[in-house]
């Protein structure tokens with residue numbers, strides 16, 4: 001968890017890193033007996049060594065015969081372990097897909113839609129056909145492995161028989177006493193048993209070590225974003241604010257720019273808004289502004305200094321974003337709010353103020369356990385909340401910090417008209433001290449902004465106040481008129 005938390009957002013969006021993370025997560029739990037196994041393996045190896053030395057002193061040929069019979073089985077065990085590891089590794093994307101299908105059908109969040117569209121049978125069939133295919137491959141592998149190892153074990157048994165035969169011949173020829181015969185037979189028996197258990201133990205250890213590589217693979221995954229070695233102190237009060245200067249950004253693996261040559265400014269105390277069609281690049285701007293990604297070209301300046309000169313911690317505590325897909329923490333209501341400032345989040349006065357700001361006081365009053373009420377259905381005693389109620393908690397969370405810039409990405413999508421109005425008057429109030437960036441498809445929401453940027457295909461195509469944009473023929477006035485017509 002600690003290492004995962006150091007990775008950047010693009011790492012989490014990379015399926016390869018997801019595979020690594022999945023393998024590492026599974027391996028950590030499965031490999032805990034490794035140390036105990038290693039120690040017991042050392043113990044059996046020492047015993048084996050002592051017996052083998054004793055026998056070698058008496059009859060060195062015996063040891064040669066036994067070891068020669070054992071080597072093929074040991075090599076074969078190692079070989080099959082490596083093959084099994086590689087096959088498992090190759091199957092991981094399919095296994096993750098299976099996990100995904102299982103979650104779709106058997107967890108609470110998707111349940112409504114899966115039932116609504118009657119998709120359960122479809123996904124169960126998909127699951128069954130893929131897991132049967134994987135099972136078939138596994139059965140085939142296990143059969144092959146059993147056959148080959150059984151044949152090679154026969155070789156070991158033959159070597160053992162040869163050793164006994166050698167001893168019998170030695171006794172009959174008078175070269176070995178009955179006492180010596182008894183000692184060697186007992187020792188051979190013990191050696192072969194120890195060898196067999198060591199082969200199993202060693203091959204298991206070797207495979208454990210291979211799987212442990214997965215954990216180290218994941219641990220070697222590093223964030224691609226660099227931290228300034230001696231970061232510039234974040235301004236206590238920003239003077240010139242934020243400037244995007246010819247910023248372009250392309251997501252990893254994408255073939256087009258999500259935003260292209262974007263320039264705008266956000267002065268302290270201003271409220272600016274971005275509007276535009278789906279996929280126009282609005283959320284991408286927000287992610288760049290909170291340094292979830294670094295721009296592909298151009299620069300983002302905070303009080304004249306490049307954003308990468310500041311520490312990401314400082315950026316995140318001064319620029320707070322309420323995302324479209326905020327988290328619904330299935331914990332207590334108070335946790336949903338105090339997580340906005342985890343370092344000082346126990347301050348009840350601030351919690352209540354943030355709740356008031358987010359028009360969530362009535363919601364808290366309605367909860368049986370008040371602020372301590374568990375929300376969501378995941379845990380015992382939890383109560384369900386509506387989409388808008390969750391959103392109010394998320395907005396309250398963002399008010400907890402002492403940010404200088406508040407970003408609201410679709411902040412009121414689920415709010416009723418009254419709460420929306422209250423939220424925006426709060427944003428205006430807040431912005432007297434701080435700045436705010438609003439992204440919304442509702443033109444009634446954005447009209448209060450000091451400046452509105454209209455985006456299309458990753459570019460800013462219009463900018464101005466509501467009045468200026470309405471006075472100019474173009475996208476904004478067309479879309480505003482279209483939405484307004486819907487209310488008439």
Ligand SMILES: Nc1ncnc2c1ncn2[C@@H]1O[C@H](COP(=O)(O)OP(=O)(O)OP(=O)(O)O)[C@@H](O)[C@H]1O
Nearest residue numbers: 013251254258276277278279280281282283284285
């Ligand atoms: N994580 C990602 N990886 C790759 N491409 C992405 C990613 N997120 C967004 N995109 C692409 O970048 C473009 C801009 O997306 P963005 O989310 O910024 O749009 P938006 O204007 O916020 O859209 P919406 O109004 O639907 O929220 C889209 O074409 C989208 O497909």
